[in-house]
Amino acid sequence: MSRRRGFDRAFGFCLLFVLLFNYCLVANGSPAQSGHTLSDLHWHPATATWYGSPEGDGSDGGACGYGSLVDVKPLRARVGAVSPVLFKNGEGCGACFKVRCTDRSICSRRAVTIIVTDECPGGYCANGRTHFDLSGAAFGRMAVTGEGGQLRNRGELPVVFRRTPCKYPGKNMAFHVNEGSTDYWLSLLVEFEDGDGDVGSMHIREASSTEWLAMNHVWGATWCIVRGPLKGPFSVKLTTLTTGRTLSARDVIPRNWSPKATYTSRLNFFS
Template identity: 35%
Template sequence: MGFSLKLQYCLVSVMVLLPAVCYSQDYFVKSRATYYGSPDCLGTPSGACGFGEYGRSVNDANVAGVSRLYKNGTGCGACYQVRCTNPQICADNGVNIVVTDYGEGDNTDFILSPRAYARMARPDTGAHLFAYGVVDVEYQRIPCQYSGYKTQVKVHEHSKYPNYLAIVVLYQAGKSEILSVDIWQEDCKEWIGMRRAFGAVFDMANPPSGDISLRFQVRGSAGLTWVQAPNVIPKYWKAGVAYETDIQLY
């Protein structure tokens, strides 16, 4: 990602809807943040996490690319409170963002969508904040919350039925991180590991026929656990379709 100092399209979008994340009481870490150019101030559907359109608009487009917090894709979907530290132009609470991409800036941990960057400013100071381009910030990890949504498993657009299956998890709540994904192989009665293809996308050639059961190795508030999602993907799955699960990852 790069970033732009153009803001003529962006300041009008400082008014936002309810965020999809909440606060936590963890300590703040000092860092720096910038933003990337976007004509509509939203995220990008081509982000490195592989979220597609979800990564463009989730959390009212308050999203970011990160560098070291990307964690080779494990950091995708994590939520952070980010606030700039200039008291004259920066709002006290800053903005709550979802990680949807990888990006490196000028010694920055966060490259925010223009909408998210604007939300760090006090009323009527957005232009001053954008003029800086790169600002000192502090951040903390917070739980993600998606009211009305359970965890979904999306069949990635790269999938080719029935010979190649790629998946990505959406609406990943809490502070959970998905370390690995297994798929149930009925004929040999065992779990087979899927490959982390890139970002948050896991894939497998020649997946099992029939309804597909998955299990996720999750690091979250309960420590390291396995969470199973039986028959989450139907036999005749389609690329680009998201299937709701009966689980929620925390």
């Protein structure tokens, strides 16, 4: 199945930088409708497949832009590609779901928790279907004990799913400054947002200002602002897409910030 990968390296190419610069000027950063919510405890029907190695972690990067984070805990083996109806042009990135197989002949009653890190736009995920493409490890965990291999041999499975809060014990929210960022074009990627997991809007505030400047959603979990010269340190305010909760990290990005660096806040929604 083809899917968009390797976006984490895209900022290194000059042409793409120019395209994103122009797009950032006009992108709409306003929240969209969230669809399935955390308060909805009902299970909804869908289908699921798996990709990668049979016992592997699945995605290699992915369309959300998390890059190598998908290969290490707490994301490791919990990654999932979802169809466009859940991906929401990237605004669904970071959301967490419980997925459970419904075939009682081989599936346990146990649900697996996955984090949206990728999109599967075609194949099983086309035509408005609600579909999950899971890592081999996550897919196999839905089976009764010892039958993970047999379950993977089934290919596509009927499943049920529902939203669930994201939990990153011991982790605070972090902001990765994307490659290519400058004093006039700043691009941030949100990491380890617990609770809703998704982002509806982002703002930054310069140290010498009381004004919150709106950032625009570009793709995946990436947001940007074109303005300048921007002077750090920067505070970042994030509002979730699903419930509209807000968190402000004061001066989280220092005055001497640099592209490709990650800056961790002292906060998270469950802290």
